[in-house]
Amino acid sequence: MTAPPHANILSLATATPAHSLTQEQVVDEANRVFAARFPKFAYMAPVFQNAGVLRRQFAMPLDWYLRPQGWPERAAAYDAAALDLFCEAAGRALADAGLGGDEVDVIVTVSTTGVSTPSLEARAMARMGFRPDAARVPLFGVGCAGGATGLALAARLARAQPGAKVLLVCVELCSLAFNLEALGKADIISTAIFGDGAAAAVLACEADGFAAVTGMAEHTWPDTLDVMGWEVGARGLEVVLTRDLPSFVRREIRPAMEAMLAAQALGLDDVGRFVCHPGGMKVIEAMEAAFDLGQGALDHERAVLADHGNMSSPTVLFILDRARRAGLPRRSVLTAMGPGFTASAVTLEAA
Template sequence: MRSSHLGEGDAQYNQYDRDIFLAANSPISVALLSLGTAVPETVLRQEEAKELARRLFGRRSAHFEKLAPVFDNAGIEKRHIVRPPDWYEGDHGWKARNDVYLEAAEALYEQAARRALDAAGVGASEVDCLVTVSTTGIATPSLEARVAGRMGFRADAERVPIFGLGCAGGVSGLATAARLAAEREGKTVLFVTVELCSTSIRLDKLSKANIVATALFGDGAAAAVLRSGGSGVASVEGGGEILWPETLGIMGWDVEDPGLGVIFDRAIPPFVEDNMDHAVGQILAKLGVERTGIDRFTCHPGGAKVVAALERSLRLGDGALDHERAVLRDYGNMSAPTVLFVLERLLAEGMPERTMLLALGPGFTTSGLSLVRG
């Protein structure tokens, strides 16, 4: 059953974002200086992923062969994962999974952060604030603290670790970093998001959602350097979030033994098609930006059906989200970092005058951020 369109009174605009995260309302402009991305070395091609899933689930699930075409229709050719394929055939509990998360997340954090800092010509000791987004593992102390000595961060750098944003974290985290940068002239913020979705693959959970996740998920990290004042590859204009009520069961993670259990509702594509356009209109209205002023929407490619639903809802035309499909094809869905991989491709091609980043995540939430060419 398709979800009905939600009116303005139903979708909740995040007051916090509207009033204090909009860089457009700050007297200090915030520049995006650079992006950096990183992925693990191990490459898993889609046909290999399908055979792995067949070994993991096929002998114990009469429904696997019925669901197996999801691997063929996902629009993915390969993805990068943090362990060799045979690791995923083992029986791993919370500690073993989180140990893998900590080791790999620290390494990917450093790679992405160094690439972004080098591209910006900024030293690690110049960073005033560290914003870190990750939801696929637990790190206490948080990731930026664990790598601080190796990276060369200052002891007095402000630390802002954020958990629970899921796929929306790339946009919401970048927006938070921009808001913090706007606090004073010359403030430099490093934003890093790391997600290791493959560590959630579970042998004990033979649900449709878990098999779909095995067909979609990859691992990766992305980083951005922002600074108030001056210029960069783009400037942050502002953005916001929309939270739809009574939608907690659409997307997220269940905290279970022996690890996280993915929540994927089959209603996601129709929900996106019915509701995304109105949500974007709400965010743009708060920004004071006309819809015609957006030259390109740069979206998190959660899956092939979600990309198609975004094109229909936003009236973009079939195939308009070409960079999104290319990133999905080459990396799969890496959760929060994925949208920044798309933005990286757009910047390499030549960014239009104004682009709006969009991502969907647990809540059910959409996050939007408008960038103007630097």
């Protein structure tokens, strides 16, 4: 049997946890906690004002983060909060597609901010009503690139099994890596920009959707393992940010994107809109400069960053959700970068 030409995105939904803080509230607490213990905090403090973040949502209440938390406490928080977000986002996506959990054939789960075995989709089986024979595909380690990488994988799986309904769920609890005992530059930056959230989408080939996945590509730069990622510390996962990411993006992303598009017989001029993961405000500006988009062109990226911060893998799907509600152009490219260091790109054709 010949595989269908494309997988269609039938629905897209998002979810955030209930604990919401303004950036001003975060700054007040950061000053109280860090200023006396981190001599360079006053130098780093403008990061909070320049991050482009106005509000974020967190898995746990504020006082939880102000107490020392070890591996067991962080793991327990991840298992409970990530499962709730998984089910909320997945339930909304399935409802929007007019499907029940028992109609899902494949579940792709993307999460890199916690370690759960069995993984989240297994924990959600009974609550979501998934069939016992549904295929489980957990994806770990791709970080902020996971929204694009997961969407590409879900599209591949939908094409490989014509008629199958594939559920993609991205869940990240970045806040669980906040660590009062770690006071490096990367920790201050992560405290200023990261938030928690989830997004889900349903894909299938033989059903109508709002967009078709017509191409996908990845580019991994050599000798870049130290750009971003996690280290395993005594208290849990600890953030790694060791290079000037905006400068790297400004210098490297355009030739990589041109090569990824060329493999699809496309060029930058063939793309009506880029849907970009916003690593931070300076990364957004670097993407606009690299693609000659003009300052302010990535408006949905700025809006999502302001309302939710950087939620890692779900973030680019939050942006896609806003872009599709505003009206997608005929062709768009969803792209995100993450540990590896890797850029993932997914080409979309609007229905």
